[in-house]
């Protein structure tokens with residue numbers, strides 16, 4: 216059969232490829248090097264372009280879209296400053312393994328290397344913070360390169376891919392036959408699709424030997440949509456389960472087996488159970504230093520199983536006993552099958568005793584806070600947010616204390632609801648990320664829990680929200696401090712608060728109003744719930760809620776630098 | 787400790803900088819690096835010499851494998867292998883030193899490839915230790931210039947690295 220070929224120019228090919236990939240939104244900002252592309256975007260309606268106010272926000276918005284949907288986020292920015300502005304967002308996605316395809320304009324091929332107007336070496340600048348990047352030098356390579364970009368970004372361990380496109384490649388006057396490749400294989404890139412069954416059996420044996428087991432899961436469970444399998448496994452074994460900051464929602468927080476987040480600001484019970492466990496089952500988590508604390512003191516008595524699609528994550532920081540390289544979902548399917556067929560059961564007596572110990576730690580109630588305070592406690596705001604939204608909102612956050620409180624007090628039952636920058640810890644992430652979520656789920660409640668420091672790093676996006684009518688609910692936990700910095704200075708620098716006070720803050724209510732939104736100032740604990748209800752009732756408006764919170768509040772528990780998981784500072 | 791790693795990678799612009807960038811970003815050291823196209827012009831072959839304990843070498847090979855441009859990789863040190871490096875050496879060669887240097891390069895099975903009234907330029911091939919030994923044997927006062935290719939390596943016997 217003959218395939219009928221159409222002739223398209225590079226800009227049309229670009230748009231057509233996005234359609235073939237099922238892209239519904241492109242987040243971007245125009246400029247000289249991408250003008251041909253913008254002209255092609257203008258002449259069609261399927262792929263919707265969202266105009267942000269800063270390229271950093273384009274990448275974060277695409278990122279929020281990707282985290283909440285599981286589909287790749289797509290950005291388009293111009294050369295030079297457009298590309299450099301996008302770098303923070305690319306690095307943010309890279310650290311959390313988020314699939315993005317970022318298209319950057321480039322100066323025409325014959326000018327590359329000439330210090331041409333708005334030229335930067337985008338490939339060189341982004342190389343250390345992408346999964347891969349491509350420079351397209353010929354329009355005949357464009358379609359195949361875009362196909363590869365989406366393939367690489369979304370398979371294996373996901374990550375951002377940059378495609379740098381010189382202006383002449385999208386020249387409207389150069390037309391070539393267009394066919395989009397249906398499938399692709401690359402000899403140099405073959406992600407693992409299944410775990411080794413012998414290793415799975417070995418792991419199950421070890422797991423059934425356990426007397427004090429612990430299941431520690433991370434972002435890999437969320438990324439691989441493996442929450443159902445994980446939930447089945449945990450329930451079947453009745454072993455305690457903890458999530459990393461990136462793994463929240465991977466196992467429902469309201470289940471009994473959930474012991475909370477672990478790590479630097481993890482719960483007492485999760486960290487103590489980690490420290491004391493004899494078998495640790497790590498699933499799609501990467502033993503980050505915020506999780507392990509002092510590596511010398513980490514899980515001193517545990518034998519460790521680790522499931523991860525990236526061999527480089529395994530035995531990188533902590534040597535493991537049973538490595539399983541593979542995608543979480545299929546590996547857990549195999550594991551459940553092996554368990555079903557096994558004649559052995561967990562040691563019921565030991566597990567009961569283990570739960571008694573854990574429940575003892577739970578009684579410490581490490582997340583309790585003063586509910587009688589005359590000042591608004593930030594924890595209470597998140598608690599109320601949970602109640603008012605029935606735990607059913609998407610929660611995007613920025614970086615700082617407010618991020619930790621959102622993680623600790625909004626009890627996520629579903630994956631892809633908690634949208635935050637964990638690995639890079641990028642202030643300014645929250646609002647644009649929330650925009651990406653709201654575009655994907657126009658009818659959902661999307662809250663952005665932020666701080667007065669972070670929100671100012673991408674505040675210009677209030678304008679984008681106005682343009683597209685995004686009814687995001689901004690929860691500004693305003694402590695008039697770069698709180699996380701202040702907390703460290705209080706603990707470790709004898710209270711020398713160097714540059715951590717946010718002086719000359721704007722009137723956020725007026726600011727929100729100036730952008731055409733609703734602003735609310737809440738400074739009494741008694742008003743918190745009613746204000747949240749009122750804001751949520753404004754279904755089609757963005758509401759900026761400025762909560763004036765207790766300035767001196769700290770995030771507890773906390774593991775100080777060099778501490779083991781059992782060496783927490785409690786309230 | 788010392789590992790010699792062979793890598794087949796896509797012969798594309800930027801592939802080499804992905805490898806060298808990985809080493810600098812992650813703080814691994816590169817003792818030497820040799821790279822050239824293979825019989826298949828779409829592939830380059832790289833030989834990389836590095837040092838590290840087992841855990842570091844394990845991370846290095848895993849991180850290299852992760853690079854999208856890396857097609858295949860082999861740690862030659864894990865099996866029997868042959869290592870060769872080529873060196874060009876220019877030395878001062880006058881009066882009695884001429885005989886002395888000639889004798890030395892013969893012992894090391896190298897060759898003099900260019901001669902002037904006052905200099906010898908020599909070529910010597912072998913593993914890196916042998917080249918080091920030659921340089922130690924030569925009177926440092928005579929040494930004018932040294933050019934080393936970096937090690938190349940290949941496994942012995944049936945073991946081979948192909949795409």
Ligand SMILES: Cc1cc2nc3c(=O)[nH]c(=O)nc-3n(C[C@H](O)[C@H](O)[C@H](O)COP(=O)(O)OP(=O)(O)OC[C@H]3O[C@@H](n4cnc5c(N)ncnc54)[C@H](O)[C@@H]3O)c2cc1C
Pocket residue numbers: 310311312371372373432433434435436438439458459460461462476477478479480481498499500501502503505506522523524525528541542543544614615618636637638639640641699
């Ligand atoms: C202010 C601040 C405080 C923080 N405090 C804490 C804290 O107290 N506790 C905490 O946990 N974190 C904390 N973090 C976050 C921390 O920095 C790390 O981002 C986080 O711990 C990493 O989570 P993870 O191990 O789940 O890894 P991720 O970064 O989510 O990595 C996912 C892992 O899963 C693997 N994977 C991906 N896809 C798949 C797949 N399909 N199948 C199998 N495996 C897959 C990847 O290879 C990777 O190893 C904090 C961050 C900030 C900014």
Ligand SMILES: Cc1ncc(C[n+]2csc(CCOP(=O)(O)OP(=O)(O)O)c2C)c(N)n1
Pocket residue numbers: 613614615616617618640641642643665666667668669670692694696697698699700
């Ligand atoms: C872009 C960026 N710059 C600096 C930091 C370091 N940092 C981490 S938390 C924090 C304070 C954040 O303040 P705010 O947004 O008010 O949140 P709070 O901690 O007060 O809740 C800072 C400066 C960072 N994470 N990101």
Ligand SMILES: [Mg+2]
Pocket residue numbers: 615666667668692693694695696697698
């Ligand atoms: Mg603050």
